[in-house]
Amino acid sequence: IVLTQSPGTLSLSPGERATLSCRASQSVSSNYLAWYQQKPGQAPRLLIYGASSRATGIPDRFSGSGSGTDFTLTINRLEPEDFAVYYCQQYGTSRTWTFGQGTKVEIK
Amino acid sequence: EVQLVESGGGLVKPGGSLRLSCTASGFAFSSYSINWVRQAPGKGLEWVSSISTISNYIYYVDSVKGRFTISRDNARNSVYLQMDSLGAEDTAVYYCVRGRDCSAGSSCSERGGDHWGQGTLVTVSS
Numbered sequence: 001i002v003l004t005q006s007p008g009t010l011s012l013s014p015g016e017r018a019t020l021s022c023r024a025s026q027s028v029s030s031n032y033l034a035w036y037q038q039k040p041g042q043a044p045r046l047l048i049y050g051a052s053s054r055a056t057g058i059p060d061r062f063s064g065s066g067s068g069t070d071f072t073l074t075i076n077r078l079e080p081e082d083f084a085v086y087y088c089q090q091y092g093t094s095r096t097w098t099f100g101q102g103t104k105v106e107i108k
Numbered sequence: 109e110v111q112l113v114e115s116g117g118g119l120v121k122p123g124g125s126l127r128l129s130c131t132a133s134g135f136a137f138s139s140y141s142i143n144w145v146r147q148a149p150g151k152g153l154e155w156v157s158s159i160s161t162i163s164n165y166i167y168y169v170d171s172v173k174g175r176f177t178i179s180r181d182n183a184r185n186s187v188y189l190q191m192d193s194l195g196a197e198d199t200a201v202y203y204c205v206r207g208r209d210c211s212a213g214s215s216c217s218e219r220g221g222d223h224w225g226q227g228t229l230v231t232v233s234s
Contacts, residue, residue, distance in 0.1 A: 034219070044224055
């Protein structure tokens with residue numbers, strides 16, 4: 001499965017809403033779709049799994065939606081610490097993982 | 109606290125070998141699949157390999173098949189990645205990532221990679 005994220009870069013101001021897209025080349029089984037946040041010099045952090053479930057400790061301004069081949073990560077009211085790179089990932093298909101190429105959310 | 113600590117990275121010449129280790133603590137290690145994910149400098153994430161709880165399911169990305177070998181020692185709470193015939197394209201930070209959760213006994217649950225190590229840098233250069 002190939003995952004295509006869009007846009008490549010999103011330029012927004014703090015307080016705005018960010019909408020990130022992830023499209024799969026074929027249906028993602030059991031909605032095994034996750035989103036990660038990565039800041040420079042840090043390991044990725046799991047935000048969303050199962051397309052819409054927030055991981056432990058993740059603020060509720062992060063939400064995930066979608067099914068099949070189209071998925072969305074929404075960040076409401078961007079905080080300064082939310083400016084980072086975001087990756088989608090499918091997991092579970094043949095027990096292998098695939099990542100999208102990433103979307104950078106930068107300060108406008 | 110769940111912790112995954114990678115070690116073994118460094119500078120190696122093309123064609124050389126390196127063995128990465130990942131030591132876990134703070135959870136029932138033998139109940140979880142473990143994955144290796146790498147990130148080349150300035151690039152995105154690439155899944156490399158996974159190993160199931162009792163090593164009966166092992167998978168690799170096509171680009172490392174025949175060159176990399178994943179293994180685990182549940183008694184030592186450790187996973188290893190033996191990397192042979194290394195090339196410049198293998199230069200990356202390698203992360204150890206906790207995966208499939210089989211701690212419930214008869215069934216397993218998938219939540220992607222819920223805990224990551226800090227990564228170890230592998231540089232392949234002459």
